[in-house]
Amino acid sequence: MAAKAEDLLRQQYLVPRRSVKKLKEMSRKEGVSAGELARRAIEAYTAGRVLSESEDEAAACALLA
Amino acid sequence: MAAKAEDLLRQQYLVPRRSVKKLKEMSRKEGVSAGELARRAIEAYTAGRVLSESEDEAAACALLA
Numbered sequence: 001m002a003a004k005a006e007d008l009l010r011q012q013y014l015v016p017r018r019s020v021k022k023l024k025e026m027s028r029k030e031g032v033s034a035g036e037l038a039r040r041a042i043e044a045y046t047a048g049r050v051l052s053e054s055e056d057e058a059a060a061c062a063l064l065a
Numbered sequence: 066m067a068a069k070a071e072d073l074l075r076q077q078y079l080v081p082r083r084s085v086k087k088l089k090e091m092s093r094k095e096g097v098s099a100g101e102l103a104r105r106a107i108e109a110y111t112a113g114r115v116l117s118e119s120e121d122e123a124a125a126c127a128l129l130a
Contacts, residue, residue, distance in 0.1 A: 008079035013103040015076045022111035038078040041110030042103055044117070046087035050106065051114040 015038075023034040030037070044050055080103075088099040095102070109115055 014073040044115045045106030049116040050109045
């Protein structure tokens with residue numbers, strides 16, 4: 001993680017039960033805490049590195065290529 | 066949001082200050098709460114709809130195409 005400890009803010013979010021469960025599974029598999037995975041998720045999302053559910057993925061890829 | 070209210074769990078995460086700031090900006094622009102955006106981020110991440118920072122995006126797109 002690049003951010004220094006003092007740059008982290010404690011945030012509360014309401015998260016779907018299935019996502020919490022999935023984060024725990026990924027945490028076990030990857031040996032990374034669920035909190036770290038949530039942080040990566042939010043960082044990727046705010047950096048625009050996320051494919052939306054509805055979006056035409058081929059079109060998104062054309063823009064990236 | 067598809068999930069029912071009773072399927073949401075209150076979770077605490079440590080989030081980089083710059084991501085919290087970015088979520089607030091996106092929230093203002095899109096007229097969606099920062100909490101909803103964080104939820105979308107985590108849902109997208111756990112569904113594998115995220116491009117990692119290091120990953121070759123062209124290669125990822127080739128797989129999607």
